[in-house]
Amino acid sequence: MKTTGEWLEKEIGPRISDQLDIGGIDRRSFIKFAASMTVAMGLPVGMSGRVMAAIEEESARPAVIWLHFQECTGCTESLLRSTHPTLETLILDMVSLDYSETLLAGAGHQAEAALHESMERNDGRFILVVEGSVPTADNGNFCKVAGQTPQQMLHKIAPHAVAAIAIGSCASWGGVQSAAPNPTGAVGLAKALEIEGITKTDGSALPVINLPGCPASPYNFLSTVLYYLTLKQLPALDAKGRPQFAYGRLIHENCERRPHYDAGRFAQEYGDEGHRKGYCLYKLGCKGPETFANCPAIEFGDVGGNTWPVGIGHPCFGCSEQGVGFHKALHEQADVTSVTPPSMFPGIFAEHGGGISAGSAALAGAVAGGATVYALGAYDKLRRAEKAEATEASQQD
Amino acid sequence: MSTNRITVDPVTRIEGHLRIDCDIKDGKVVDAWSSGQMWRGIETILRGRDPRDAWLYTQRICGVCTTVHAIVSLRAVENALDLEIPLNAQLIRNLIMASHGIHDHIVHFYHLSALDWVDVPSALKADPKATEKLAQSISNWPNNNAQHFANVQERVKKFINSGQLGIFSHGYWGHKAMILPPEANLMATAHYLEALDYQRRSNQITAVLGAKTPHVQNLAVGGVANAINPDNQSALNMERLAYVKTLMDELGGFVREVYLPDVTAIAALYADWLPYGQGVTNYLSAPDFPRDGKGTEFGMPGGYIPNADLSQFHEITHFGDPYFEKNVKESIKHSWYQGDWTRTPYEEETEPEYTDFNENGAYSWVKAPTFLDQPAQVGPLANVLAGVAAGHEPTKRYLKMAMDRIGAITGSEVPLSVLHSTLGRHAARCVRTQVLYDMMQENYDALIANIASGDYTSFNKPVFPKGEQMGFGFHEAPRGILSHWIVIEDGKIKNYQAVVPSTWNAGPRNQDDARGPYEASLIDNPVLEEDRPLEVLRTVHSFDPCLACAVHLHDNERQTVVRVNTA
Structure with missing residues (x-):
């Protein structure tokens, strides 16, 4: 490479x-x-x-060709929310957005013409942005634009780009539609290029920058573009192809509620006293300890005041992290690799009557007996029992 | 003259992947097919999961109609559990619905559909002084002055002279159906840019309450996850609420003094278009903005109107109303799924079976919903007509304001019947935005009053009993009535179906081969230039589609695709 x-x-x-x-x-x-x-x-x-x-x-202005595959347009929408710079500054002054199904004035054949013209004019120089995943099941028929599957479009377009940005979790690693049982075989852009054997025209690998998040923060996209335009190089990436300036730290390491975690002060339920005092949401299933993103640092909407999920009282559910977001249940406790909390803290919000089998319900009954049971490790047994059930269920599928 | 087939794929300036096929004869559409081009299987993915997580998944159905699939999912689960939520939670959800809806309608008009009516390059020929005169004749907006218009003109000129037209390349500039004078084009272009700024403020309200947008993350089955505590810095406190109020006040000017005057002026200047785009005139909408925790009293009414006959209006009165539950069905006769059935959403299975585009067989991923076995049009027009039929004062007031404005420009009184049209859908969306702004104020005041009364509750814990529960939720989303249907078994999702506004409108032919609303509305639509079917886009965009598309031409006689190069 x-x-x-x-x-x-x-x-x-x-x-x-x-x-x-x-x-x-x-x-x-x-x-x-x-x-x-x-x-x-x-x-x-x-x-x-x-x-x-x-x-x-x-x-x-460098040309940008923006493709939509299996997606919800949330990443494009997130750019409508940005203030520094604004979407209008981006597309009027910084880049030339030559193809975008969401914003293009022309449709149908006019849209196709805009795409082909830009590719011809900017061969080997345009930035390819992909929003959405690529369905690998049934030859990609689950998504078609102008009669073409995402695979066919990538074969035609990707080799001529200078670099690609996979915006959002879908383009980065499959996103919501890749959740089990992944009915359409959805994968991210880098994986699709690998499966299809798509390279640049000279045979070298097409650089792919992953910007996961559901949707991606507009600033992670804009900063990547600005980094490239101003510093004339790509940002430093981690092993998963994510810019370090945005994904270099766990949410847990940068969270304003961290002191509560360290001190053992947890909200147990929405609206309880701890919740109203801004305590840590770990016991509600917060995935901050296993999710890499800059949400607590830059927040959302430029309105200050802790405007991000944990900041308003909702646990992080790991939307940017493969294997966490749309994979683990919301109230399932996160795996903490950096620090382990004392085991005497009371249970999480995960269990509710209906979903538990007879065996685990018996354990749950024991749990209700008091915190001493936790200290004896019954709580961990319950979690193991539930996990084993889940594994069994998925094997049956 | 022979019949020609036009295929528009992709349809741009919408969400998603949509393909429209039209048969054209003597400059008019004589038949049409609407085809959804993407399937992701989110309903399949939900099976076996925790019902408390469903909203996080369903919200990802759409990032343009973000929030709506989350809120309606909560309502479905809460309906299945017969769970009432705290008043604060209902009011916070309502505020998010209003702020998101206003943003969505503004973006739809200016950024997704205005380019069907406004010729941007023509704005360069406008006289800024004359533009000021025009703009000030319809509005008191402070930026409607010659200096501002001259600045915008300069910016557009610089952009066009750069030779890189970006999203404006291959627009329908100079098309025979573009008839606005240069001054109107300059005014609209200036407001296209200003609208970007104001929709952001509406989004900021959503962000303060929803933690982020798109895809808010402040919700929970049983209420909201926002902690309310005026005595804490990590909770919804007076500073946060004051920020919401400030943003609301800023937004109001644009909604009242720019959006309403612009839509009514464009509708009046395009009065020739008022007869086009009627289509299906059975209208279905949901009541919304519940004023209690249970959903028995609403700020905006909704219900069913058959055959455009307002006297036959049947109101939907509460969450869980069986009149709605019993009469919704979906057919897959013309959709890419296994089998051929017409069922209530509770009993549906969606097993995909793709067979390519076959106009007499299956040709879309979208199903065909029916109400009382008939296709129904949904969206702001259905919502506004329900308001009129129910005698809803704010709706009647803003509708009259809009009709008077159109009449003042055309010089004649405009009958209500013109609403059943392409332009009528735009006018109704604008009227609905005015009502949404009233709703936002009402719910803000109610929230403040309730917190002031000492009520800080925001969540009632859901309990999932053993056995099976069924429920549905409805919501009047920006694109129309949305419903989610859930079957829960032993605390896990057994079946989940979403019946989406764009499914109602973009659906293919139903079990009786009756056309869906997009298809029906295109009939008799004029098409002046077959290789640039701008008028088809006008009508399709008026529904605010939530899918995405492209245009090829087929020659029916030879059954081959003829690509017309217009580059």
């Missing part, structure tokens, strides 16, 4: 000199201008072609 520096050498965006007649400068004047700039910089006249390319690269 090539390093980021190598592929970034390619110019991005359409050539501005092709369009100068629109802006009132003809191509000849532009070549003269580039030549005089070359001389002014003390470079050999033969370098003027390079200078011209550099000027063009600076001026044009």
Whole structure:
């Protein structure tokens, strides 16, 4: 695989000199201008072609082709909420959003024409954004755009991109529709490229940046784009292809309720005294201890005041984390790998009468006997019993 | 003249993947098919899961209609358990419904459908002074001044001169059906940009209460997860509530002084279009904005109107009303699922079986719902008509305001019957937004009063008994009546079905081969340029579809697809 520096050498965006007649400068004047700039910089006249390319690269907005597969458009919607920068600044001043089913003025054949024209104009230079998962069951027939499955579209489009951004959990790892039994065989973009054997036209791997979240925070997307446009490189990624600036820490490590966790102060139920005092939500099933995301750091909606799920009193359910979000039950307790809380704290919110079998109900009855039972490990047994049942059930499926 | 087939796939400026096929003869649509192009199997995934988790999954059905599939899922589970929720929880849910609905309607008009009526490049020819005169003749909005319009014009000019038109490339600019004067186009373009700002404020209200948006995370079966405590910094306190109020006040100006004047002005300037797009005139809507924890009294009425006859209005009166429960069915005769049945949602199974587009057989992932065995149109128009039929004062007041404004521009009184149309759906959505704004104020005041009375409760714990329970919930979502249906067995989900507004409207032909609302509304729609079927988009967009699509041309005679290159 090539390093980021190598592929970034390619110019991005359409050539501005092709369009100068629109802006009132003809191509000849532009070549003269580039030549005089070359001389002014003390470079050999033969370098003027390079200078011209550099000027063009600076001026044009890089093209973005945004594809929607199995998705809910929530990630596009999240960009409508951003304030720094705004969506209008993004698409009017920063990038050229050449194809987007949600926002494109033209439909049908006009939409197809916009896509093909941009691909031709920006071959090897456009940024591909994918929102939604790829259905691998039944040849991808579960999702079609203009008669094409996501696989067919990726074969046609992806090799010509400079890099790809998988926005949201669906494009990153399959998202909600990949939850068991995953009826459509939904997978993320990187996995789909691997299955289909899709590379760039020169045979190198297409870099994929994963921005999971349901939806992805608009700032994780915008910061990735700005990082690329301003620092001229891709952000540092973790082993799962996620930018470290956004996914480098567990929610648990950055949560304003962490002191309550450390002190053993937990909400046991919505609306109880602990809940109204802002205590830790671990016992309600908060997945902060096993979810990597920057929600507590940047929050949502730019309205301050702890505006993120845990901040208002709802446990994190791990929407960005594969194997947690849409996988574990909301009130199931998280696996804590960093710190283990004392075992004497009372039980979680998970159990309710109906869902428990006779065996585990007997254990639940014992649990009701008091906290001493927990200290003896019965609580852990109950959890193991429930897990074993779940495993059994899934094997039967 | 021969009949030509147009296929629009993908339909853009909607949510999701939608394909529309039309047969065109003598410049008019003579037949139409609507096809949903994506299936994700969320109902299948829910089986066996904890009913308390369902809303987290169902909310992901749609990120545009976020919140709605969450709220209705809670209502379905609570109905199955016969669980009442605290008043605070109901009011917080109502506030989120109002703020989300207002955002959604604004975005639909300006960002998803205005480009069907507004020619953006034509705005460059406008005189900013004349634009100011036009805008000030219909509204007192402070930004309606020549300087602001000149700035917008400059921004658009710079953008177009960059040669990179982005989302505005291949729009229907200069199309014969685009008839607004340059000044109206400039005004609308300026408001397209301003609307982005104001829809954000509406979203900020949703965020303060819902923790995030899209996909709020403050809900729970039995109430809400918001902790209410005026004496704590980590709870819903006076600072948070004051923020909601401030955002509400800012939003009000745009809703009253920009959105309403714009929609009515565009409808009046396009008065020739008032006869088009009627389609199915059985209207179904849900009552919503419950004023108690049980759902027996509502801020907005809903019910069923057969054949556009308001005197036949049958009101739906409470959560769990059997009149609704007994009369909803879905058919899969023309959908890509195994079998051929018409059933109540409780008894449905959705086993996919894809067979490609077959107009006489199966051609869509969408099912065909019926009410009293008939197709029904749902959405803001159905909601507004129910309001009129029920004598709902705010609806009647804002509707009259809108009709008077249209009449003032066209110079003649406009009869209510024009509402059964493409433009009528836009007007009704705008009227509904005005009512939603009233609802937001009412529920905010009620929440403050209830907290002031010392009631901080926000959650009643659900208890799941052994055995089987069935329930359904309904919600008047921005795109119309939404219902979720659940069967619970021993505390786990046994069956789950969602009957979605866009299913009602975008559904294929039903068990009797009767056309769905999109299909029926396209009949007799004019199409001036077959290779640029702008008018088809106008009518389809007026429903605010929640799917996504593209356009090819078929030649029926030869049964081959003819691609018309318009690039």
